[in-house]
Amino acid sequence: MNIAVCPGSFDPVTNGHLDIITRGANIFDKVIVAVLINAKKQSLFSVEERIELLREATAGLDNVEVESFNGLLIDYVRQRQARAVIRGLRAVSDFEYEMQMASINKKLDDHVETLFMMTSHQYSFLSSSIVKELxxxxxxxSDLVPPVVERALRAKFAAQP
Structure with missing residues (x-):
């Protein structure tokens, strides 16, 4: 089976993320969307909430699974017997960081490839940070995130003082 991992924090998942996940699901037999557990990062949504939002947002994609992981991405990729990592690129500014990560992952495991996908034009400006600020x-x-995420954002900010 041809498996790819699509890692990220997904705080929250946006339509740009879903664009990359959907396109990856059209290429690979299985795509595992892997939510990074990063205790150092202050997140709006808990890991469990992000997993649930992603599961609801990808419910129509039969070959997509959503999990979380901790530690090195390359270790997780090996554990899941994946052959590729899918990363979305919005602009040239994303490329430098992503190239460094792809290069170190290739050094750690020469059998794992990184596939860069350019985000579709309508999402080239989109980030989770922008969505949270808005x-x-x-x-x-509503045109930036799936409906389930829009509802979750409204509820989350309505609960804050």
């Missing part, structure tokens, strides 16, 4: 001030994010 939602914090009650701006319309």
């Amino acid at each position: 939602a914090r001030y009650s701006a319309d994010v």
